[in-house]
Amino acid sequence: MSLAERKAVAAAIDELHDGKAEQSSVTDAARAVLEDSQERGGGICMQHIDKIYPGNATKALDDFNLDVKPGEMVVLLGGSGCGKSTALRSLSGLEDIQAGRIMVGGQDVTSVPANKRNMAMVFQAYSLFPHMTAVQNVEFGLEIRGLSFKERHRIAMEKLELVGLVDQATKFTQQMSGGQQQRVALARALAISPRVLLLDEPLSALDAKVRVQLREEIRRIQVETGTTTVFVTHDQEEALSVADRIGVMNHGRIEQIDAPQTLYQRPSTEYVATFIGVTNRLPAASNGDEALVFGRCVPLIEGSARGDEVTALIRPEALTIDTSGRTSAIGEKAQVQSIHFLGSHIRVDAVLKDEVWTRANGGKPLEVTVQCSSTGAPDGLAVGGDVTIVPLPVPALAV
Amino acid sequence: MAVMQDVKPEQPVQLRAIRIRRQRIVKTLVLGAVAIFLATPLLAMLLFTVRQPLSGVWGIEPWKAIFTGDGSSLGADMSALWKGLGVSLALSAVTVVLMLLLLVPTMVMAHIRNKRLERAIEWVSTLPLTIPAIVLVVGLGPMYRWMSINLLSTNPIWLCFAYVILVLPFAFRALAVGLRSIDVNTLSEAARSLGASWPKVFFKVLIPNLWQSMLSASFISVAVVLGEYTVASLLGRTNLQVALFQLGQSNAQISTAMSLLALVFATVLVVALDVIAEHMRRRQEKGQNDVIG
Numbered sequence: 001m002s003l004a005e006r007k008a009v010a011a012a013i014d015e016l017h018d019g020k021a022e023q024s025s026v027t028d029a030a031r032a033v034l035e036d037s038q039e040r041g042g043g044i045c046m047q048h049i050d051k052i053y054p055g056n057a058t059k060a061l062d063d064f065n066l067d068v069k070p071g072e073m074v075v076l077l078g079g080s081g082c083g084k085s086t087a088l089r090s091l092s093g094l095e096d097i098q099a100g101r102i103m104v105g106g107q108d109v110t111s112v113p114a115n116k117r118n119m120a121m122v123f124q125a126y127s128l129f130p131h132m133t134a135v136q137n138v139e140f141g142l143e144i145r146g147l148s149f150k151e152r153h154r155i156a157m158e159k160l161e162l163v164g165l166v167d168q169a170t171k172f173t174q175q176m177s178g179g180q181q182q183r184v185a186l187a188r189a190l191a192i193s194p195r196v197l198l199l200d201e202p203l204s205a206l207d208a209k210v211r212v213q214l215r216e217e218i219r220r221i222q223v224e225t226g227t228t229t230v231f232v233t234h235d236q237e238e239a240l241s242v243a244d245r246i247g248v249m250n251h252g253r254i255e256q257i258d259a260p261q262t263l264y265q266r267p268s269t270e271y272v273a274t275f276i277g278v279t280n281r282l283p284a285a286s287n288g289d290e291a292l293v294f295g296r297c298v299p300l301i302e303g304s305a306r307g308d309e310v311t312a313l314i315r316p317e318a319l320t321i322d323t324s325g326r327t328s329a330i331g332e333k334a335q336v337q338s339i340h341f342l343g344s345h346i347r348v349d350a351v352l353k354d355e356v357w358t359r360a361n362g363g364k365p366l367e368v369t370v371q372c373s374s375t376g377a378p379d380g381l382a383v384g385g386d387v388t389i390v391p392l393p394v395p396a397l398a399v
Numbered sequence: 400m401a402v403m404q405d406v407k408p409e410q411p412v413q414l415r416a417i418r419i420r421r422q423r424i425v426k427t428l429v430l431g432a433v434a435i436f437l438a439t440p441l442l443a444m445l446l447f448t449v450r451q452p453l454s455g456v457w458g459i460e461p462w463k464a465i466f467t468g469d470g471s472s473l474g475a476d477m478s479a480l481w482k483g484l485g486v487s488l489a490l491s492a493v494t495v496v497l498m499l500l501l502l503v504p505t506m507v508m509a510h511i512r513n514k515r516l517e518r519a520i521e522w523v524s525t526l527p528l529t530i531p532a533i534v535l536v537v538g539l540g541p542m543y544r545w546m547s548i549n550l551l552s553t554n555p556i557w558l559c560f561a562y563v564i565l566v567l568p569f570a571f572r573a574l575a576v577g578l579r580s581i582d583v584n585t586l587s588e589a590a591r592s593l594g595a596s597w598p599k600v601f602f603k604v605l606i607p608n609l610w611q612s613m614l615s616a617s618f619i620s621v622a623v624v625l626g627e628y629t630v631a632s633l634l635g636r637t638n639l640q641v642a643l644f645q646l647g648q649s650n651a652q653i654s655t656a657m658s659l660l661a662l663v664f665a666t667v668l669v670v671a672l673d674v675i676a677e678h679m680r681r682r683q684e685k686g687q688n689d690v691i692g
Contacts, residue, residue: 094588114591125582127589131607140603141593185589192593 044068044091044196044228049100051086051252060086062252064100066230068196073222073229074257075239078249079275084232085200087249091230092198093117104195117196120189124201126181128173134184135160135169141192159187162221179210186218190225197222199231203238211235215242236276240264248272264315266301270399273313280319280368282391283360284312286398293391294332304398311399316371318394321348321387323380331388332357334368339383346377350387441659448656461652465660475650480657483642486555490638491621493559498570498620499613501563506571507605510578511587524571527564532629535564543634555636565630566623570616577612581605611679618672622665 044066051061060083068074076084089095091102093114102110109117120141128137135156142152160166163183173181182202189197199218203211219242222229233239239246240260247257248271256268267273284291284298288306291298298312322331334350348370352358357366368389372378381387448461464470470477502524509517527535539561547553583605590600606613628640637645639661647654 092592094591114588115594115596118594119592121589121592123585123589125585127582127585129586129590129604129608130581140590140595144594144599188593198592 043070043103043105044230045101045103046087046091047101047103049087049090049102050098051083051090051095052098059252061090061097061100064253066247066254066257068228068230070105070228071226072244073219073231073242075231075233075243075246076249076254077233077236077239077246077275079234082249083252084234084249086252088121088198088200088230088232091196092119092121094121118192118194119196119198120192120194121198121200122182122185122189122202124204126173126178126185126205128176128181128184128188130173133170133172134165134176134180134187137173137184138188138191140188145192155191156187159191160184162190162224163187163217177210178206179214182206182214183217186221190221190227194227197227197229199229201233202231203233203235211238218242240276248275250275266395267313267397268301268303270313270397273397273399278316278369278371280314280316282312282314282366282368283357284310284398286310286312291396291398293396294389295328295330296391296393298391298393299395301395301397304396306398313397313399314391315394315396316347316369318392318396319368319370320390320392321350321370321372321378321381322390323378323385323387325386326388328388331390334387334389336381336383336385336387337367339381341374344374345371346374346381347371348381348387350389352389353386441662444655444659448652448659451652461650461656464653465656470650470653473650473653475646475653477646477653479637480639480642480646480653483637483639484657486637487625487627487639489556490559490562491624493556494562494566494624495617495620497559497563498566498616502567502570502574502616503606503609503613504601506574506578507583507601507609510583521571521575524567526568528568532565532627533633535561536630536633539630540634553636555631555638558631558634558636558638561630561634562620562624562627565627566620569619569623573612573616573619574609577609577615580612581608611676614675615672618668622668625661625665 046064046066049061049064050059052059064087076087078084086095090097101108138156138159139152142155160169163186165180165183168176168180203214215238243260245257246260246263247254250271256263256272264276273279282293284293285308286300286304286306288304289300291300291312293312333353335353337349337351340347350368351365449459450457460473464473468477509520551557586604587600590604625639631638632641643654643657
């Protein structure tokens with residue numbers, strides 16, 4: 001299946017989920033994938049989960065709720081200690097929970113031990129069994145299930161082919177690179193046809209190039225197999241690139257769960273807005289629907305705060321730079337502090353010149369980050385130069 | 400300045416060569432001194448076994464007596480020695496089995512579930528090192544007396560319980576090294592998530608990765624049991640060392656020859672352990688050298 005076909009199938013699955021199946025032209029393939037995952041009963045529902053580690057006063061999971069549709073890939077994203085790995089381990093049964101209910105495919109698995117949940121997990125640390133070859137590792141789960149040698153060897157080789165490692169089948173873990181080991185771990189997890197595939201930061205230990213390559217492979221395999229997947233990571237880029245939906249976690253619960261684009265463009269909380277991507281915190285006046293930022297009306301996202309002294313959370317690409325020096329009621333004068341060329345775009349850090357903003361910012365100069373395409377950068381842009389920062393009418397959150 | 404610059408690069412090379420040569424000489428001297436220190440008593444023992452101390456006559460009768468099992472020509476009763484050797488070998492086997500059964504699952508579970516408990520086990524396991532064997536016997540004596548009368552017999556094989564305690568510090572250390580060399584938690588969690596029950600995790604995943612340290616713990620335990628005298632003697636049981644001591648009363652040459660053999664056997668065990676460990680290390684290094692990309 002080509003990349004375009006895979007993307008089409010993934011989009012069609014989303015449409016099937018949303019009940020818009022008739023509008024898609026690739027629904028047959030998508031329906032087959034989805035039906036297969038539904039047959040395996042891969043939908044997840046975690047309700048009101050509480051988890052406290054012994055000796056800790058705070059809850060690692062605090063009224064945690066998560067719904068994952070069959071065949072969907074949900075990424076749990078958050079900083080260290082937010083509870084994302086705990087949520088995954090609770091789902092897998094490797095951690096006991098103090099309260100709540102976990103359902104998989106409509107079946108309550110809360111008190112089912114980890115080895116009987118029919119889930120498979122890929123860990124951050126290399127978890128291949130060192131005394132076994134790659135193919136023996138992949139066969140392990142099948143051997144546990146009592147499959148004959150011939151049958152399990154056939155399946156194991158199939159899965160190794162899926163991850164592109166048939167030629168490494170007889171190698172031991174010490175003879176493989178980190179990326180190869182994680183691929184084998186993925187094949188091993190998929191070999192048992194799990195109801196749910198759990199990925200606990202599987203790419204964190206790999207170098208940047210391999211990480212990008214492997215995350216694309218994970219997504220491809222997930223779409224091909226239609227396995228319901230929960231992926232935990234702290235890497236935003238990783239989350240944004242592979243997820244059907246991303247759940248941003250904070251203090252043991254999900255702050256917002258949405259499609260990557262929605263999450264980026266319409267964050268529902270300040271934490272989500274500041275955690276995903278770069279955000280400018282600009283003083284504004286809001287009536288709940290619109291905010292006045294630097295003299296321009298900016299539409300507001302639902303749930304925004306209202307008042308004369310609110311903070312508008314505005315993305316760098318939702319600001320423009322004017323270097324013409326014209327005086328206008330819209331925009332705010334600023335001085336360029338630094339310019340970073342980042343290939344496809346340029347990031348400009350500037351400080352607002354008017355003392356009003358400095359006083360409003362508690363005596364510290366108010367910094368603004370603007371992003372523009374490297375081909376569309378304004379003429380005369382230079383470090384130390386005076387510019388005007390103008391907001392674009394892109395929906396923002398006011399807090 | 401130019402002259403100095405010309406000379407400087409050569410000086411460190413010469414100095415390094417001199418330093419290396421000096422280090423080699425010091426190493427050789429130290430190793431030689433240690434070898435002489437260790438070999439002298441062994442050589443003296445060997446000479447003692449082949450030269451009659453009173454008459455000064457050279458002969459290999461004591462060795463013949465050991466290998467033929469007939470020491471009547473030298474006035475020695477070899478049956479007690481064979482019995483003692485049999486008891487010690489049986490004790491070694493039983494002690495190793497008991498030690499592994501007791502220590503391996505306990506240490507694995509403590510390692511996975513409770514690190515604090517692991518530290519407590521370490522502390523308890525090292526206690527026999529700090530308590531002299533003679534003090535241990537004071538505590539063990541009444542227990543063995545009671546056990547001999549009420550539960551078991553006076554068969555020396557029951558010394559295995561005391562010996563498990565004696566080998567704990569050495570066995571614990573060997574097993575702890577093995578446990579720390581693998582990621583026990585991740586391996587067991589991976590196996591559990593793939594559907595393995597705890598016994599399967601233990602036997603199919605952990606034991607195959609711990610066998611080297613289990614072998615090491617076993618060899619050390621065998622060496623300790625074969626050399627144990629105090630506990631057996633004070634509890635009135637006959638093992639190899641007690642039998643050797645008794646034989647020494649009638650024929651010191653045979654006793655010494657047998658001691659030398661036991662020592663050689665223990666050395667062979669330790670060397671075998673070292674060779675196996677080295678072999679494993681090389682195999683692993685070879686594997687790592689073959690790493691792709």
